[in-house]
Amino acid sequence: MQYLLLCCFDEDRWDKLPETERERIMHEYGKFQHDLAASGQYRAGAKLGSIQTATTLRERAGKPVVTDGPFAETKEHLGGYHLIDCKDLDEALAIARRIPTLSAGGAVEVRPVESGHQA
Numbered sequence: 001m002q003y004l005l006l007c008c009f010d011e012d013r014w015d016k017l018p019e020t021e022r023e024r025i026m027h028e029y030g031k032f033q034h035d036l037a038a039s040g041q042y043r044a045g046a047k048l049g050s051i052q053t054a055t056t057l058r059e060r061a062g063k064p065v066v067t068d069g070p071f072a073e074t075k076e077h078l079g080g081y082h083l084i085d086c087k088d089l090d091e092a093l094a095i096a097r098r099i100p101t102l103s104a105g106g107a108v109e110v111r112p113v114e115s116g117h118q119a
Helices: 011-016 019-039 089-096 100-104
Strands: 002-010 042-047 055-060 063-068 076-085 107-112
Touching: 002 011, 002 089, 002 100, 011 076, 019 042, 019 076, 019 100, 089 107, 100 107
Parallel strands: none
Antiparallel strands: 002 076, 002 107, 042 076, 055 063
């Protein structure tokens, strides 16, 4: 079964972390991804650009509305994702607990990918 780990963080908080702490976290991310790939569970993942680069598309009255910025008014924003193979939710949560930004105040949303709807 596949799970998507959605990694969220407050960009202002990230920017305020000392450079050495950000480097340590990103190094840990590299190790995390390498270990998952070596286990055969890693399918895809990426760090996303800043929320300042986001563009949101909506529809109003049947017409597209394009807005600069993220879709939600929240402090935490999606900063990256990991698509993984697991036997069940417990295993996905165990992997999610290893995501380095958790200890720095991040959050990880764990969601199953529905069968038959994979790209």
